[in-house]
Amino acid sequence: MRTKWIAFFACWLGVAAGMTAQTTTDSTFIPNSPFPASGLAIGAYAQLDYNQPVGKSTYETGTLDAHRLVTTLAYRYNARLRFMSEIEVEHGSEIFIEQAWMSWKFHEALRFKAGVLLVPMGIINEYHEPPTYSGVERPLLDTYLVPSTWREMGAGFTGRLPVASLNYQIYVLNGFASYKDGQGLLKASSGLRKGRQKAIESFVHNPALSAKLSYYGLPGLEWSASLYAGKTQSDLFSGLDRRDAKAVARADSSVIGTLMLGTAVRFKKGRWNLRAQYIYARLSHTEAYNAFTGAELGSLMQGYYLEAAAEFFRDPAKGRALVPFVRYEFYDTNSKTDSHNPNPAYKRHAWFVGAAWKFNTGMALKLDYRWQQSALDSQWNQMLNAGVGVWF
Amino acid sequence: MKKILLLTLSALLTIAAVWPHERQLKRVIRKLWPGLEVKWEEIEHPAFRPASLRGGQMPATAPPAGKQTPPPNTLIGTPDRLYRLSHADTLLGWLLIRKSAACHLGGCFEGGTDKGVAYEEFTYAVFLDPDRRIKRILMLEMESDYGYQISSKSWLRQMEGLRGCELTYGQQPDAISGATISARSLVEDLKNICYLLE
Secondary structure, eight states: OHHHHHHHHHHHHHHHHHHHHHHHHHTTTSOOOSSOSOEEEEEEEEEEEEEEEEOSSSOOOOEEEEEEEEEEEEEEOSSSEEEEEEEEEETTTEEEEEEEEEEEEEETTEEEEEEEEEOOOTTTTTOOOGGGSSSSSOOSHHHHTSOSSOEEEEEEEEEEETTTTEEEEEEEEOOOEEEETTEEOOBTTTBTGGGOOTTSSOOOSSOEEEEEEEEOOSTTEEEEEEEEEEEOEEGGGTTOOTTOHHHHHHHHTTOOEEEEEEEEEEEEETTEEEEEEEEEEEEESHHHHHHHHOOOOOSEEEEEEEEEEEOEEEETTTTEEEEEEEEEEEEEEEEEOSSSOOOGGGEEEEEEEEEEEEEETTEEEEEEEEEEEETTOSSOEEEEEEEEEEEO | OHHHHHHHHHHHHHHHHTOOHHHHHHHHHHHHSTTOOOEEEEOOOTTSOOGGGOSSOOOTTOOOTTOOOOOTTOOTTOOOEEEEEEETTEEEEEEEEEEEEESBTTBSSTTOSSSSOOOEEEEEEEEEOTTSBEEEEEEEEEOOSSOGGGGOHHHHGGGTTSBGGGOBTBTBTBOOTTOHHHHHHHHHHHHHHHHHHO
16 A cells, blocks of 8 residues: 555656656747846735724723734745745734745646645635735634634645646645643634644644635636645644553544635626635534533534625726725634534624725725624624735 | 545646647647648847847846846847748748746735846747737746736737737736736736837
């Protein structure tokens, strides 16, 4: 069985090497580069927020937050080899690595990528520069169900098939941590968010598979389908004696299985900009996990959003426009449960209405109003948001 | 699950392996001029880099050493491949294969290639008919992770039948969000080709 895999990989390496050779001979047909081979690129994006809850009978304090300031540091060694990194300062004081990967291009249809990678799930996790989305904050779906910015270390392949207008990505990455330092990390209120390891001395014993296919063949339309599958990690397994059945059973109950499927569509035509996204996340072994950690994890989390935005006073060449938008979101982290009755506090939905003034593709001033409610609330929780979105 | 994915990957590799650029271009030629035996002839044109300077030599108008970013859309002095396509003695059109610079490493947004920022290249082929109308545009190589939407056939088709000089980004062809720089770079390029070939 193992020899079969080795033979398979040997064949594959042979094909990859052959293809690289072929593209090199092909390059007598492709013109030489007129440009010098290397290049350092520095850029940034930033999201600065003012969030003001609005209470009818209570005083409410607002928050002014330098939510994100991310610097891009990238280097193009040559046409095939590059390194890209993003270093983030969140809430003015926490420093994280958001991306840090190298990529080697064998061929248009095959690039190898390794490092801290963005998990290709949904629209926002990959395309999260503030002037590119509507609303001061990222959608709630991309905060609670897709724990944006979701990034882990791993390696894989990505490529383009222009003949079919398809892009694909497939990676093996680190998975979520579900138990660490005597505590369960996953909860129904935040979904998988607290399980992100973000390449901060992350530990692994169950790598996960992540894949995405996106289609851009029809004018203005981009449709994508993503998959993420893997079990979570628990530090109870570190140094655990395989023969100790009781301890192994205990460690097993601190781990769950995750299977997330997502589909998203972006449609842009004339002044209209429409987005829709649906996320389906199946969690397995939640009964044992909830009993062990006291959480209320559902066995199914799902959610979706629908958004419409329109551009007025626009200059398409520069990207200048006034863009009002409206979005409806629904997300439920207790859509199905194995160990308890679904808690209505986790069945939430929200409406957003707002607008952005975009100076160009890299600078936007935003204002929006949010009505959010769980199945337990009798009234809408309202919030006014204003912010600056930057990208260069 | 893993087996299926590995099989898909090897299928993709195979497809990619049998699709070298020359074959791709010949296939397009067969589609554009069906049934004709087309002769390719590499030619030199004063607007483009002479054939004799190919093979690693920098063009005469290369930027001075140390300066990282030449203007990306100057045709003069840039290495290109220009082919005259003919059948018997009739001129069918031209094929121009060109590199253009676009999309900054970090993504496609304002900042441009003229502000000392690293850029990435893409290589494309444009088929022109005897009166310089665009017959077909093909993306051959794109380094960038961003801006891939310009390889969408339906977008490229919007420019067919027009001359490069008649293009206006935003109207003909439509604007593309997420690929603004690459798209504008391509449209600028096609415009320059049109003016220079007049």
